[in-house]
Amino acid sequence: MSTFLQVTFAGMSIGALYMLVALGMVVTYQVSRVESLAQGVYVVYGALVFTTLHDSRGLPLVVAVLGSLLACALIAVLLYFLALNRFAARGSGPVIMMLGGALLFQEIARRFWGLNDRGATPWLPSDPIHVLGATVLPHSLLMWAGTAVLVGLGFVLFERTMLGKALRAAADDVEGARLVGINTRLMQFISFQVAALYGAGAGILLVPIMPFGWTWVFPLAVLGAVGAIGGRWEYLPVAVISLSIGLFASYAGSYVSTAWQDVYIYGAFILILLLLREDKRAGSRRGWRARVGIGAPAKGNRAALGLS
């Protein structure tokens, strides 16, 4: 029982990370129709900038957190203009630009912070808390609570505020949004910033218990995409699927083999894709790619930029 609980705790932490990455991708995709393959960049930079400011420079915790958030916000600005400019916003241009952006920031991280992963010194007490024979670190509790707050804030933003309704409207019908006076480009910009906040939040919350480095950029993007596609780009389903992936990875790593952990996740991803494809054959006339918008957003991007 205690082993199972221990493994579950580990899975919840990694699942929370996947959840924030996937939800960042969902927000970007839903509003801007861009599959954000650079989502891992926010996590890595959020973690490493925080570590540098807090541990290396000795700046106060709040300053380090704000500095890290600011860095990710600036990266989001660059990625936004990279992906959604009038030259890139056609066909698969935005995805390619996000991919290029991720490569660029990955290389910068490698040169600036070196080859090895870096962790931050825990700022909460490091004594584990005992729960039914298992132990959990205070930082893990903070990670779960922080994730719950970020996911909850996102939910409230989208469901309860005018800004959230406008973001959803811009995602739903670009021309309709412009007709009611919504600046759809501003909404897209905000979606990039929300995604950066999710990513940076994940990095800051997790780096005291899990080191990060340049090698994390693309695996995180892929794992986020697994959750996002598995949850069909819908906010709450994606949150549940991503948490499940974290738990699944933890159970598989503990009870079967750690070395095969990633294989299980990607295997599950392939299975999801096959099931969705099977769903298409079983009766859907448009297919999952059309339903989630993959392959068809080119016109949407151009319309959003007022180019059509």
Next chain:
Amino acid sequence: MLRAEKLVAGYVGAPVLHEVSIEVRPGEVFCLLGANGAGKSTTAKCLAGVLRHAGGRVFVDDVDVTQATANERVARGVSLVPEARHLFGRSTVRDNVILGAWTRSRSERAASFDRVMETFPQLPRLLKRRARDLSGGEQQMVAIGRALMANPRYLILDEPSLGLAPIYVDTILQQAAGLARQGVGVLLIEQNVGKALAVGHHAVVLETGRVALTGTAPEIATNPLVVDSYLGGIA
């Protein structure tokens, strides 16, 4: 006054409008008529800022808004209800209507919401339903209600009766006339020429992107060309 001066517009490689000029005054229904492909919807899109025009200028109450974007023109008092409606299908009717007042303050929003519910008494019972689940007539009411939430001085209705049952057509055209009586300038693009002219004050007939006829609604309604082409020979 909503004024278009010598509008020239079109799509890639296909010019549609050739120096079209129209004037919509506050408090009147201005009918924009013509066959399919004459350029009516293109004119509407240019006025609303949805489509960039290659030439000409657009004025709202003598302010040049030619360079203004669609969202800026909404703030200046021009709202378009497009032919395709462009509702937010996954959102509720309430959210669709509320978003119409995106450019306005919270208190203005509440007042407009009450007024729209009074204007369309069928809407309150639909508020919790998703827009995509409504009938065509219900969607059209939501689309017009959404546009009215911005408290427009000029409302452009592009084919509001398209695909609707006759009972909805009459209701919507009467609503358009009622809005004009409240001081709103209504630009009505309508395939049902007879019914449009019955509620209209002035009208323009477009043919292949050019103004073919212009005059008061009664003049246009009795013009032999219009009678033969659009009213089935019944004057």
